[in-house]
Amino acid sequence: MRTLLASITALALTGCTGVPEGIEPVTGFETQRYLGTWYEIARLDHSFEEGLSNVSARYSLNDDGSIEVINRGYDAKAGKWKEADGRAVFVGGENTGHLKVSFFGPFYASYVVFELDKEDYSYAYVTGYDRDYLWFLSRTPEVSEKALEAFRDRAKAEGFDLSELILVEQERHAQGQK
Numbered sequence: 001m002r003t004l005l006a007s008i009t010a011l012a013l014t015g016c017t018g019v020p021e022g023i024e025p026v027t028g029f030e031t032q033r034y035l036g037t038w039y040e041i042a043r044l045d046h047s048f049e050e051g052l053s054n055v056s057a058r059y060s061l062n063d064d065g066s067i068e069v070i071n072r073g074y075d076a077k078a079g080k081w082k083e084a085d086g087r088a089v090f091v092g093g094e095n096t097g098h099l100k101v102s103f104f105g106p107f108y109a110s111y112v113v114f115e116l117d118k119e120d121y122s123y124a125y126v127t128g129y130d131r132d133y134l135w136f137l138s139r140t141p142e143v144s145e146k147a148l149e150a151f152r153d154r155a156k157a158e159g160f161d162l163s164e165l166i167l168v169e170q171e172r173h174a175q176g177q178k
Contacts, residue, residue: 016109016129017091017100023127023158025098026116031067033121034113035059038137040073040168041123042151044160046133048084051077053169057137062087069101115154125151131160141170 019025040055049055052073060068069086086103088111090096097113110133115125123143126135136143136151148167155162 016107018110018129019098019112020127020129020131020159023112023114025096025112025114026118027096028118029095029097029113029116030121031061031094034124035061035067036139038124038139039141039170040135041138041143041148041170042134042136042165042167044132044134044162044164045166049073051075052082054171055168059088065089067099069103071103114158123147123151125154127160131158134160134165 036059038057038059040057043049043055052075055071055073058070058072062068067088069088071084071086073082074080075082084103086101088099088101091098091100091110097116099111100108101111102108110127110129112127112129113124114127115123117123122139124137126137127133134155136148138147152162152165155165
């Protein structure tokens with residue numbers, strides 16, 4: 001019985017760190033170039049981000065080689081900023097854009113970079129362990145219509161349902177923005 005319980009616990013702790021079938025994480029990933037601030041341009045909404053605008057993510061290197069993740073967004077209903085601190089580690093090699101991120105102790109979720117502007121790291125397309133999770137991240141709070149259309153085209157080609165895609169409001173001078 002202990003072995004069964006241990007197996008179920010292990011599966012629960014690692015079950016959300018996979019890659020959606022048919023999605024390939026980018027290779028040639030360079031951690032140092034990925035660090036810094038990214039703005040959320042579009043997303044498939046989830047309870048942990050529901051109603052948030054001005055969403056950004058800041059990545060920095062921890063002393064142990066893991067990546068500190070600080071996600072931040074403004075909740076207009078509550079009239080305040082919400083912030084979540086997490087930690088990311090690579091699932092495989094550091095040159096592959098597949099990490100697992102934890103905001104809640106030992107519970108990790110996949111962070112799969114499946115498209116990345118490798119020239120200047122100006123945009124990234126990210127998913128989770130399944131196609132219910134999707135983000136379009138940019139180094140700038142606004143992107144061109146052409147860039148947004150390229151994201152939509154790639155996401156559709158990869159099998160994402162974009163019927164509930166949210167374009168994230170990014171105010172240039174949002175009060176309290178760090």
